[in-house]
Amino acid sequence: MLPVVALVxxxxxxxxxxxxxxxxxRDALVADYPGLTRDRQYGQAEVEEHSFIVIDTGGIxxxxxxxxxxxxxxxxxxxxxxDAVLFLVDARDGLTAADHSIAEYLRKxxxxxxxxxxxxxxxxxxxxxxxxxxxxxxxQVHQIAAAHGRGVTQLLTLALTPHIEALASPKTEEDExxxxxxxxxxxxxxxxxxxxxxxxKLAIIGKxxxxxxxxTNRILGEERVVVxxxxxxxxxxxxxxxEHDGRSYTLIDTAGIRRxxxxxxxxxxxxxxxxxxAIEDANVCxxxxxxxxxxxxxxxxxxGFILEAGRSLVLAVNKWDGMEEHDKxxxxxxxxxxxxxxxxxxxxxxxxxxxxxxxxxxxSVEEAFxxxxxxxxxxxxxxxxxxxxxxxxxxxxxxxxxxLKYAHAGxxxxxxxxxxxNSAKKLPHSYKRYLMNYYRKSLKIMxxxxxxxxxxxx
Ligand code: GDP
Ligand code: GDP
Numbered sequence: 001m002l003p004v005v006a007l008v009x010x011x012x013x014x015x016x017x018x019x020x021x022x023x024x025x026r027d028a029l030v031a032d033y034p035g036l037t038r039d040r041q042y043g044q045a046e047v048e049e050h051s052f053i054v055i056d057t058g059g060i061x062x063x064x065x066x067x068x069x070x071x072x073x074x075x076x077x078x079x080x081x082x083d084a085v086l087f088l089v090d091a092r093d094g095l096t097a098a099d100h101s102i103a104e105y106l107r108k109x110x111x112x113x114x115x116x117x118x119x120x121x122x123x124x125x126x127x128x129x130x131x132x133x134x135x136x137x138x139x140q141v142h143q144i145a146a147a148h149g150r151g152v153t154q155l156l157t158l159a160l161t162p163h164i165e166a167l168a169s170p171k172t173e174e175d176e177x178x179x180x181x182x183x184x185x186x187x188x189x190x191x192x193x194x195x196x197x198x199x200x201k202l203a204i205i206g207k208x209x210x211x212x213x214x215x216t217n218r219i220l221g222e223e224r225v226v227v228x229x230x231x232x233x234x235x236x237x238x239x240x241x242x243e244h245d246g247r248s249y250t251l252i253d254t255a256g257i258r259r260x261x262x263x264x265x266x267x268x269x270x271x272x273x274x275x276x277x278a279i280e281d282a283n284v285c286x287x288x289x290x291x292x293x294x295x296x297x298x299x300x301x302x303x304g305f306i307l308e309a310g311r312s313l314v315l316a317v318n319k320w321d322g323m324e325e326h327d328k329x330x331x332x333x334x335x336x337x338x339x340x341x342x343x344x345x346x347x348x349x350x351x352x353x354x355x356x357x358x359x360x361x362x363x364s365v366e367e368a369f370x371x372x373x374x375x376x377x378x379x380x381x382x383x384x385x386x387x388x389x390x391x392x393x394x395x396x397x398x399x400x401x402x403x404l405k406y407a408h409a410g411x412x413x414x415x416x417x418x419x420x421x422n423s424a425k426k427l428p429h430s431y432k433r434y435l436m437n438y439y440r441k442s443l444k445i446m447x448x449x450x451x452x453x454x455x456x457x458x
Contacts, residue, residue, distance in 0.1 A: 009088035014118040018146040019056040121145035203252040206288035212255040215352035310414040312368035312448040321351035368447025378408040388438040424454035
């Protein structure tokens with residue numbers, strides 16, 4: 001379970017600056033899909049061997065009166081779900097009334113709070129932060145300059161991670177071969193990567209009311225369910241082991257199963273954190289979209305999380321029953337327009353309510369899983385590189401042709417291909433995309449993003 005850290009503070013203290021610094025390492029995969037903007041409020045951070053979810057609570061407005069008005073509902077919920085709070089204050093502005101009311105609120109929560117004075121660059125930190133001790137939140141005021149990274153590592157490694165460590169289990173095996181992890185050798189990554197015959201952890205992801213519970217019930221109604229437990233708390237997903245066609249699956253149900261007769265008894269609050277954790281824990285994500293709503297910003301934001309985590313993806317456009325032809329056409333053209341850049345994911349049009357199309361989802365889920373865990377040899381990726389370059393030469397850079405020399409596999413789930421060459425990093429985006437598509441076709445990889453990394457060789 002990934003721990004959750006909320007960034008709290010009045011506007012302009014530097015929460016987003018810190019958020020961006022913490023989550024930067026996860027931008028890489030999203031950057032390959034220019035059609036997608038990241039969610040700026042929720043992200044994942046990696047510090048040393050620890051991963052955690054960071055929330056930038058945003059909505060605290062210093063002008064309002066009373067903490068109830070001051071904190072937006074979203075921020076309160078974030079604090080509520082967090083395992084630790086970083087309470088940011090501005091060392092240059094000094095202590096303000098809003099800081100006092102936020103502190104008062106936080107003191108009432110049973111939460112570990114770290115008081116962090118930001119913007120200590122170019123000023124005398126110790127004397128600037130002295131007055132913040134009067135807030136009475138812990139024995140230390142941590143000094144940082146988020147914009148320059150100063151003090152951030154110390155804050156994390158000396159204060160935050162020991163606290164998080166006490167809360168959470170160490171990183172799971174799958175995190176160990178994340179795409180930005182250079183510490184493991186390829187052999188080690190290989191040994192730890194899931195095998196194509198392993199259980200598929202399938203997360204059902206989607207905004208509220210798209211039909212996640214209906215789909216889960218439909219799937220479970222037809223398959224052999226091994227056992228399942230109800231969730232312990234509302235922020236946990238339900239993990240349901242099941243079998244289909246001789247393959248074992250664990251269904252990660254973010255909606256919380258609602259099979260009982262009195263559905264209204266179990267009204268689930270949609271939780272982004274729950275969704276983020278489910279994505280992280282899954283091998284394949286089934287993103288459910290409501291055909292009647294079209295593609296919404298919330299769908300795109302969930303898609304961003306899935307890509308950021310490098311997870312395999314299958315899209316299910318639900319509630320396809322009873323749609324007029326012209327409405328179907330409209331949804332299809334919207335899919336092309338807004339999701340055309342996700343060319344690796346299979347799209348299914350289904351009705352969870354009637355079961356139409358649901359059976360075919362397994363084929364794409366399995367294909368995505370097998371693609372993501374496929375073992376790729378150095379000889380093969382280098383040969384494909386040669387063919388791609390032969391078919392279509394890389395362009396010139398500063399009067400010299402960019403030379404791509406050899407390639408090797410750099411990781412799995414998602415597959416990573418490392419290409420060595422001179423000025424390889426200067427390749428235009430269009431050529432990188434060409435290579436990506438070439439690899440995708442040659443290796444028959446569907447359903448998972450592929451990451452291509454470039455290394456300079458002279
Ligand atoms: P938020 O409203 O709390 O999210 O604050 P932002 O992250 O948007 O930052 C507000 C302003 O403070 C921006 O102009 C930042 O460039 C600036 N800022 C953030 N961190 C630092 C810092 O460490 N030092 C200085 N001097 N300015 C900073
Ligand atoms: P969740 O919040 O994503 O779990 O969504 P639910 O499964 O609770 O579904 C929300 C509403 O959409 C319910 O009223 C369902 O009956 C309805 N619904 C779900 N799937 C379908 C479908 O395939 N077709 C139609 N017409 N309605 C559906």
